[in-house]
Amino acid sequence: AQTVTQSQPEMSVQEAETVTLSCTYDTSESDYYLFWYKQPPSRQMILVIRQEAYKQQNATENRFSVNFQKAAKSFSLKISDSQLGDAAMYFCAYRSPGNQFYFGTGTSLTVIP
């Protein structure tokens, strides 16, 4: 099985500030996808951002961007201008060529007003 590691169980950020969530993964594949998902208290998984491994350019989605370092197998998420609605569990995920998702242990993000 693939390994996805999130070393920050909890993070907090002041509203309107920037926060970075860390993720590392392990794989022997060269073609795969990486994702960040948000899970609010409702437990519905919400896609935040995706990155294709063969693309060198870091993905961005409005206030969300990633720093993808393929050689280092690192995939961090940066949230800019944090909003109260960003508070949730954030899961980093690796999707194998067989389409199975392997999730990290999650980071609980608190946004302080």
Add this chain to the structure above:
Amino acid sequence: GAVVSQHPSWVICKSGTSVKIECRSLDFQATTMFWYRQFPKQSLMLMATSNEGSKATYEQGVEKDKFLINHASLTLSTLTVTSAHPEDSSFYICSAREPSGRAGYNEQFFGPGTRLTVL
């Protein structure tokens, strides 16, 4: 994005009984669906891959006779927890893959989850 539903959203059952959870893709055909299990304050753990018309593939450590998966149509996969015990209490989430990929890359969509409590 596409919609994946799960039914029921929550279920309580007695120890020793069996419980069936349904996962449906509402507006697309899903040749492959996946089942995950999430304990409180923990991550999602992949249990099995369900392919339409064939046997499911289970992850290491998941008992296939305990967690029966059936993917009889392109829009429905079911997970049956047989002879449920309190340790099976968990949150079960399915996802469905849209092979044609309206997003162009094998988009996968998650259901809202089913909370199972075994008394």
